[in-house]
Amino acid sequence: MSKTRTKTKPKPILNASLPAQFRQFRLALAREPGHPEGDAEVAYIIVAPLDSEDRIDAGLWRDHRDACRVVRQRPDQQDKHGHLVRRSGGGWAFHYDGESDLTDEVGFHFADERFVVGEYVSINERGKMHTYRVTAVSYL
Numbered sequence: 001m002s003k004t005r006t007k008t009k010p011k012p013i014l015n016a017s018l019p020a021q022f023r024q025f026r027l028a029l030a031r032e033p034g035h036p037e038g039d040a041e042v043a044y045i046i047v048a049p050l051d052s053e054d055r056i057d058a059g060l061w062r063d064h065r066d067a068c069r070v071v072r073q074r075p076d077q078q079d080k081h082g083h084l085v086r087r088s089g090g091g092w093a094f095h096y097d098g099e100s101d102l103t104d105e106v107g108f109h110f111a112d113e114r115f116v117v118g119e120y121v122s123i124n125e126r127g128k129m130h131t132y133r134v135t136a137v138s139y140l
Contacts, residue, residue, distance in 0.1 A: 018067055019050040019060055022140050025115045027123075027132035041075040044094075044123070044132065046115075047140065048084050054114040054137075056084075056092060068096045072105070 029035055029042035040131045049060035061068050061084065072080040072094070074104045079104035082096035106120035107113070108129065116122075 018064060018140060019049060020139075021051065021057055021060055022047065022067065023115070024136075024140060025134055026136040026139050027121060028135045030120060030131040030133045032131060033115075038133065039075075039136070042074065043073045043135075045071040045073065045082050046084060050115055054116050055112070056110060056115070058086065058111075059088070061086065070096075072096070 007043045022046050024045060024070055025058075027046070029039040031038050035042070047067065048104055049057040049064065049068075051057040057088045065083070065085075068084040070082050071136050072082070075110045080096045082094050082099075083093045085093050087093050087106070090111050092107040105126075106124045108124055110121065113119065115134055115137060117134055118129055121134065122131050124130075
């Protein structure tokens with residue numbers, strides 16, 4: 001494995017060291033033009049703490065930023081690994097490891113969204129809004 005690859009590979013999360021509120025949730029592309037049935041292969045996997053109302057817990061995020069991860073999955077592309085980051089004003093975005101651009105994708109009203117199976121959330125991907133459905137939520 002090359003040094004460059006080692007630098008960008010995220011450190012493993014020690015699940016036992018994280019608060020019980022941490023979850024892994026999967027967002028899959030919902031129906032939209034060009035994808036009338038949605039697309040389960042266009043997805044994000046996020047590891048973040050959720051509060052008692054299933055919203056991202058900003059306080060626990062602040063205490064465990066490095067553990068709040070995102071993986072961007074696209075068919076025929078290598079997965080992109082990054083972190084869930086807080087934007088000024090309280091919004092949430094994804095920053096991918098090894099990229100100089102701070103945020104390629106921004107969660108639309110993620111602070112107000114509930115991350116439970118069946119709910120829909122929107123992500124602004126380089127200026128274009130896409131809707132995703134929460135398809136799985138699990139404990140770490």
